[in-house]
Amino acid sequence: MRYRTHLKLLPQVLLLALFWLVGEGVVRLTHLPLPGSIVGMFLLLGGLLFGAVPLRAVKGGAYLLLAEMLLFFIPAVLVVLDHGEFLGITGLKILILVLVSTMLVMASTGMTVQWLSDRQHRRASTNASH
Amino acid sequence: MHPTDPLPRAALWATLTIAIYAGNRALYRRHRAWWLSPILAGPALLCLLAVALRTSYRSYLYGTHWLVALLGPVTVAFAIPIYEHRRLIRESWKLLAAGIVVGCIVSVVSSWLLADLFHLNESIKLSLLPRSMSTPFAMAVSRSIGGAPDLTAVFTAMTGVLGVAVGEGLLYWLPIRSTFARGALFGMGAHGAGVAKAQHLGSEEASSAGLVMVLVGLSNVLIAPWLAKVLHWIRPS
Numbered sequence: 251m252r253y254r255t256h257l258k259l260l261p262q263v264l265l266l267a268l269f270w271l272v273g274e275g276v277v278r279l280t281h282l283p284l285p286g287s288i289v290g291m292f293l294l295l296g297g298l299l300f301g302a303v304p305l306r307a308v309k310g311g312a313y314l315l316l317a318e319m320l321l322f323f324i325p326a327v328l329v330v331l332d333h334g335e336f337l338g339i340t341g342l343k344i345l346i347l348v349l350v351s352t353m354l355v356m357a358s359t360g361m362t363v364q365w366l367s368d369r370q371h372r373r374a375s376t377n378a379s380h
Numbered sequence: 381m382h383p384t385d386p387l388p389r390a391a392l393w394a395t396l397t398i399a400i401y402a403g404n405r406a407l408y409r410r411h412r413a414w415w416l417s418p419i420l421a422g423p424a425l426l427c428l429l430a431v432a433l434r435t436s437y438r439s440y441l442y443g444t445h446w447l448v449a450l451l452g453p454v455t456v457a458f459a460i461p462i463y464e465h466r467r468l469i470r471e472s473w474k475l476l477a478a479g480i481v482v483g484c485i486v487s488v489v490s491s492w493l494l495a496d497l498f499h500l501n502e503s504i505k506l507s508l509l510p511r512s513m514s515t516p517f518a519m520a521v522s523r524s525i526g527g528a529p530d531l532t533a534v535f536t537a538m539t540g541v542l543g544v545a546v547g548e549g550l551l552y553w554l555p556i557r558s559t560f561a562r563g564a565l566f567g568m569g570a571h572g573a574g575v576a577k578a579q580h581l582g583s584e585e586a587s588s589a590g591l592v593m594v595l596v597g598l599s600n601v602l603i604a605p606w607l608a609k610v611l612h613w614i615r616p617s
Binding site for chain 1: 397398401418419422423426427430431435436437440441444445447448450451452453454455456457458459460461462463464466474475478479480482483486487490491494495498500504508511512514515516519520523524528529530531533534535537538539542543546547550551554555556557558560561562564565566568569570572592598601602605
């Protein structure tokens, strides 16, 4: 059942792949310092905004790819096979680094957004009371 | 045909990768244990199999690199969430931009300083910098600043798993009440895994997390060529 719906989305996935290939082509011709996939993304976004590409022609395929994204980078994760040192002290250092840095990133981002939205609310309410 | 011939071997590893991923996903949907996450359990099993069958990363990748190439169309697909959230972007661009700029600076600077403190080598250090964003973007940034994209994929996966694990604790201890800020915390800190987590908190958290994740990736890919120049200037090699 699920596989039949997946198969129906194949033309949409191919359309997304076409945007990617065109993006790669543009980068090769213009030597833009960007990955072709990003150029393809901007082309598709432009197509959607200017009504050249209807949303329903790509939406299902796009969400399918985004939902199954993990599969596409699992092969890259297996690079750990070449890094036996990750099982020892180097791995522990990396683990601590990622943990500490991620906690700092989350705390600072959350606090910044909270502080700014508090300020916006305060300004909105003082304007309303005048 | 012998199983050590390159072609059957390639087909074997591609099939194993897809089958283990599909099985892992089905299992994770039933039992939501963190160690069953498809970015942890499946790859760990594949690693054990590769070690058992004495397969090197090189020959494993020979059969599966086409899967990684499909990250191209995945990146294009990010246009759809951006398009669908265009109103939220217009309304909240100040909050989004502030959260993203602060998050990215804290991520890059803290990774850099800790890597120096721990004496990690240059390749690992550069690959650690673009860790806090969705994998296709992280790998692209890594390539352009001179890191190793596949190492970055490993560190990005670690970030997602750890970020989800500590995120709830942080929300408990910090005075972060707005749904938008709570979503931004997960989207910035734990990218895709964080967005999945934010979906359990609520729909507003989910859309701010998703939007932050996409915009972080995009803005980093756009500034990466300049970041590469700054890094080269700090540390001429």
